[in-house]
Amino acid sequence: MLTKKQHQLLTFIDQHISEKGISPSFDEMKEALELKSKSGIHRLISALEERGFLRRLRHRARALEVLKRPEEMAKANAMPFRPRVIEGGRRQEEARPAALPVGVREIPKLSKIAAGQPIDAALGQPDDIVAVPDAMVPAAGEFYALTVDGDSMTGAGIHDGDTVIVERSETARPGEIVVALIHDENKATLKTLKMDGDTIVLQPENPIYEKQRYAPDQVTIQGRLTALMRSYRA
Numbered sequence: 001m002l003t004k005k006q007h008q009l010l011t012f013i014d015q016h017i018s019e020k021g022i023s024p025s026f027d028e029m030k031e032a033l034e035l036k037s038k039s040g041i042h043r044l045i046s047a048l049e050e051r052g053f054l055r056r057l058r059h060r061a062r063a064l065e066v067l068k069r070p071e072e073m074a075k076a077n078a079m080p081f082r083p084r085v086i087e088g089g090r091r092q093e094e095a096r097p098a099a100l101p102v103g104v105r106e107i108p109k110l111s112k113i114a115a116g117q118p119i120d121a122a123l124g125q126p127d128d129i130v131a132v133p134d135a136m137v138p139a140a141g142e143f144y145a146l147t148v149d150g151d152s153m154t155g156a157g158i159h160d161g162d163t164v165i166v167e168r169s170e171t172a173r174p175g176e177i178v179v180a181l182i183h184d185e186n187k188a189t190l191k192t193l194k195m196d197g198d199t200i201v202l203q204p205e206n207p208i209y210e211k212q213r214y215a216p217d218q219v220t221i222q223g224r225l226t227a228l229m230r231s232y233r234a
Contacts, residue, residue: 003047005033005040005044006044006047006048006051006053008032008033009029009032009033009041009044009045009048010048010053010054010066010069011069012024012029012032012033013029013054013064013066014066014069016028017064017066023063023064026038026041029041045064052067052068053066053067053068053069054066054067055067103133103134103135104131104132104133104134105131105132105134105137106129106130106131106132107129107130107132107137107143107144107145107165108128108129108130108144108145109128109129109130109144109145109146109147109163110144110145110146110147130145130163130229132145132165132227132229136165136226136227136229137165137167137226137227138167138226141167141168141169142167142168143165143166143167143168143226144165144166144168144223145163145164145165145166145229146163146164146166146179146190147161147162147163148160148161148162148163148164148190151206152189152190152191152204152205152206152209153177153190153191153192153204153205153206154205154206155204155205155206155207156177156192156205157228158177158190158205158228159230162228162229162230163228163229163230163231164190164225164227164228164229165225165226165227165228165229166179166222166223166224166225166226167223167224167226168222168223169221169222169223169224170220170221170222171221172193172221172224173193174193174194174195175192175193175194176192176193176224176225177190177191177192177193177224177225178190178191178192178193178202178221178222178223178224178225179221179222179223179224179225180193180200180202180219180220180221180222181219181220181221181222182202182212182214182218182219183217183218183219183220184218188222189202189212190225191203191204191212192204192205193221194211196213198215198216199213199214199215200213200214200215200216200218200219201213201214202214202219
């Protein structure tokens with residue numbers, strides 16, 4: 001049996017897919033259920049997955065698969081339910097994605113990292129998918145893309161609005177540019193990693209910003225910069 005909120009969320013997702021041809025965003029789900037944070041939506045979706053009502057398609061933006069409706073459980077034998085799969089940005093008649101060109105791979109993209117949210121949780125429902133040439137990333141490893149917010153890394157050639165390709169990793173060497181989760185400040189940031197004894201130094205590459213110094217237990221490395229993509233628009 002589903003809880004009231006689980007039932008409401010499953011019904012909302014199914015109706016949204018039927019009416020708009022795309023899964024609802026986390027913000028839309030949060031507002032529909034009148035929840036204060038997205039973490040509650042994450043928990044509800046996980047519970048629906050565990051009970052076999054819903055499935056997330058990993059590394060695809062806004063892609064949810066409704067496996068069964070609660071009201072149809074009693075009559076499942078009489079009226080089999082055909083799963084509906086809607087991939088983000090695609091219409092229902094495009095259920096099967098086109099094959100990628102040779103030498104290109106898809107990786108999940110986040111417009112930003114939500115405050116205090118681990119990368120693993122954020123990537124469960126990415127904002128978009130970006131196609132990246134194989135030459136830009138190593139053959140091995142897991143990667144994600146992130147939109148840069150701010151000008152603290154301009155000295156390294158990284159500008160506001162750029163897309164950086166990051167290898168998922170909990171370790172990095174001094175001098176590497178990393179995505180770091182700062183626990184006390186409840187935010188993630190892109191900075192050059194430095195060490196001063198046992199102190200972690202997150203160094204911006206713009207002289208108008210100051211270095212940030214933390215104890216080892218105050219910071220978690222979430223990835224290392226691998227490549228950068230930039231779009232030039234008139």
